[in-house]
Amino acid sequence: MNKRKATTLKEIAKKLDISISTASRALNNHPDISDATKEKVQQLAEKLHYSPNLFAQGFRTQRSHILGVIVPNIAHYFTSTILKGILEEAETKGYKVIVSESNNNENKQSEMLRTMSQFGVDGILLALSRKTTSVDSILNTLDTVPLVLFDKVSHKIPCTQVVVDEEIAAFNAVEHLINTGKKRIAIIKETENSFNSEKRFAGYLRALKEHHIEVDKKIILSTEDVSLYKGRMMTNILLSLKERPDAIFAITDTAAIGAIKALHKYNIKIPEEIAVVGFSNSIHATIIQPSLTTVDQPGEKIGKTAVTYLIKEIESNKNEITTKTVTVKTHLIVRDSSFKV
Amino acid sequence: MNKRKATTLKEIAKKLDISISTASRALNNHPDISDATKEKVQQLAEKLHYSPNLFAQGFRTQRSHILGVIVPNIAHYFTSTILKGILEEAETKGYKVIVSESNNNENKQSEMLRTMSQFGVDGILLALSRKTTSVDSILNTLDTVPLVLFDKVSHKIPCTQVVVDEEIAAFNAVEHLINTGKKRIAIIKETENSFNSEKRFAGYLRALKEHHIEVDKKIILSTEDVSLYKGRMMTNILLSLKERPDAIFAITDTAAIGAIKALHKYNIKIPEEIAVVGFSNSIHATIIQPSLTTVDQPGEKIGKTAVTYLIKEIESNKNEITTKTVTVKTHLIVRDSSFKV
DNA sequence: CTGAAAGCGCTTACAG
DNA sequence: CTGAAAGCGCTTACAG
Known part of the structure; x- marks a missing residue:
């Protein structure tokens, strides 16, 4: 299959008896070229279905007009939403x-960064794999190609980072629980201090503090992966406590759903006995019974924002590295797993 | 940001005092080159972190080593699963x-096909947008670049198509219902005859026929988009019938979940009064109560298979077009929305 | 306003 | 076993 007998600039130039340079410039609307010539060239190009060989163009101009994206898991709903944007x-x-x-594999991530920059992408969009400990390979590619971090970020990397207002979102979620009369609010968070988990935990603490609620370490639970299964397990632990919580704030929707499933098992009324709030507004949030109160993260907006900043960096040929955190707003969606205020 | 001061072949050649040709060949393990030279070159290349400029290479060899993928909606779970593969x-x-x-927009789809083939991808993987009526633009790009259809396919397009055993899967799903004692099985399908809907409906009909169950048009419902909302509506209709069905086969998990939600509303026992079976094994299937019996479609396998066939076509430089339907097997997962046999 | 020429980094017949 | 040279299709200083 090698029929790609595309029209080339040369052919156009020949037919019109002009030089290739002129043809090229006419097509690119160069100010030097006369209108008459431009029209002539552009018309013929249209007629012949001319389209520039982007590979030649990219090769020549050192600009591929390709962006590279690396994510831990494309089948994660929130991620696919960002990708959409x-x-x-x-x-x-x-x-x-x-x-x-990257499949949450740090080595793979490094390799992909290398391949992409070597391939000649104009810029890279990266959501860090879990447990990215060595930042070296990232700093390296940062030297050769513009890079913007999103969602899973790290302040150890000096570049533009697009995130959600994690701390405020968590604060609002917990405050919402407090406002509906809950006084003993458990949190299910990550063990390792990822950017996201840390911020959300900080929001949780601030909400308690501002409302003069004492922090009780017994209802602060950590787990390595905040999954549905772990949400369930953690909730079982909470239920075994002498003083049960009256609300659970899970740092993740899946963990929140795990919590709901555990509560179902023990026939605990949601939200009367224990309210549940998640984080993400995943598609499950309205499937589960009761529907889940959760923080809506605008995935598409995050994606769009990240691209906007990346392209800005690409097109401003400045050699400097911008360190800047862009925050996208979230909002709490109150559903049936917590009381309305 | 233009520090991409990558090592080039020229530099390597110069340092080693050999020609660029030799350096190139040494790196590509050309049989003509002596082992000594090869080693010398490869070592230096390693040391200098040489990596070929893929754009130059692609430009030269007319091979980009890029595959283009066009899907209706990337945030659709099943789609993201295929993408993973x-x-x-x-x-x-x-x-x-x-x-x-393509956002299920036919014009956009055509445009993307054009852009991709003009961009110089080596091959294209396409899941047809809904209501693709004009096949012309697809036939056109088929002339210029290998193309493989997957999931959403059409036999109007002469190319390799990778699909799931739709008819058999539906047959098995319906037969399962029959085997558990259900006699009056409704179906919720698509109005327009998409490939998928048509095949699944055929499987439904065959199962009824083989088990000597009469077809009743009153419980064959069609809708344009087989969504959660429509699943609900259709179920409401079924419930308003004088003779209610004792099972619902929804062509889609989301519609099946809509059905379950509608049945909940009327306190109808699942599966005792009405069983529900879906199609897809979406992530919701285990979130919903009762968990959903459904057909598992191996998304990753579909993706991998499609790529395998596409690359085969790309690398066999034959100019001929292969028309061939590759079928990936599914299996029914029995959960709580239907009886175990 | 237009053209000749160089060159982006590589591969590959051709020659020796 | 190695090298000189052409060329992939384009853009862009330079010259006029």
């Missing part, structure tokens, strides 16, 4: 998007 | 993947 924004700006999955 | 297989075969969303 990335694709849309990139397309309107005239960029193509190459996608890769 | 595509990414993985492509990576192991040394291809990058450009992803685009």
Whole structure:
């Protein structure tokens, strides 16, 4: 299959008896070229279905108009939502998007960064894999190609980072519980201090503090992966406590759903006995019974924002590295797993 | 940001005082080159972190090693699952993947096909947008670049198509209901005859026929988009019937979940009064109460298979077009929305 | 306003 | 076993 007998600039130039340079410039609307010539060239190009060989162009100009995206897991709903935003924004700006999955594997992530920069993408969008401990490979690629971090970020990397207002969102979620009369609010968070978990925990603490509620370590539970299964397990632990909590704030929707499943098992009334709040507004949130109160994270907006900043960096040919955290707003969606105020 | 001061072949050649040609060949393990030279070159290349400029290489060889993927909606779970398979297989075969969303918009789909083929992808993976009526633009790109259809396919397009054993899967699902004693099985399907809907309906009919159950048009419901909302509506209709069905086979998990929600509302016991079976094994299937009996479609396998066939076509430089339907097996997962046999 | 020429980094017939 | 040279299709200083 090698029929790609595309029209080239040369052919156009020949037919019109002009030079290739002129043809090229006419097509690119160069101010030097006369209107008459431009029209002539552009018409013929149209007629012949001319389209520039983007590979030649990219090779020549050292600009591929390709953006590389690396995410831990593409089948994660929130991630695919961000990707949607990335694709849309990139397309309107005239960029193509190459996608890769790190599978939460740090080595793979490093390798992908290398491959992508070597491939010649104009910029990279990265959501850090879990437990990214060695930042070296990232700093390295940062030297060669613009890079923007989103969702899973780290302040150890000096670059633009697009995140959600994690701390405020968590604060609002917990305050909402307090406002509905809950006084003993448990949290299910991550063991390792990821950026997200840390911020959400900080929001939790601040809400308690501002409302003069004492922190009780017995109802602060940590787990390595905040999964449905772990949500269940943690909730079982909470239920075994002498003083049960009257609300659970899970740092993740899946863990919140695990909590709900555990509460179901013990026939505990939600939200009367124990309210549950999640984080993410995943698609499950309205499938589960009762529907889940949770923080809505605007995935598409995050994606679009990340692309916008990345392209800005690409097109401002400055060699400097921007360190800047862009925060996208979230809002709490109150559903049936907590009381309305 | 233009520090990409990558090592080039020229530099390597110069340092070793050999020609660029030799350096190139040494790196590519060309049989003509002596082992001594090869080693020398490869060692230096390693030391200098040489990596070929893939754009130059692609430009020269007319091979980009990029695959283009076009899907209706990337945030659809099943789709993201397929994508996962595509990414993985492509990576192991040394291809990058450009992803685009058609948003179920036929014009956009055509445009993307054009852009991709003009961009110079080596092959295209396409899941048809809903209501793709005009096949022309697809036939056109089929002339210029290998293309494989997956999931949403059409036999109007002469190319390799990777699908699931839709008819058999539906047959098994309906037969399962029959085996558990259900006699009056409703179906919720699509109005327009998409490939998927048509096959699943055929499987439904065959199961009834083989078990000598009469077809009753009153419990064959069609809707344009087989969504959760529509699943609910259709179920309401079924419940208003004089002779209610004792089972519902929804062509889609989301519609099945809509059905379950509607049945909940009327306090109808699942599966005792009415059993429900879906299709897809979406992530919701175990979140909903009762958990959903459904057909598991191996998304990753579909993705991998599609890539395998596409690359085969790309690398066999034959100019001929293969028309071939590859079927990936599914299996029924029996959960709580239907009886175990 | 237009053209000749160099060159982006690589591969590959051709020659020896 | 190695090298000189052409060329992939384009853009862009330079010259006029």
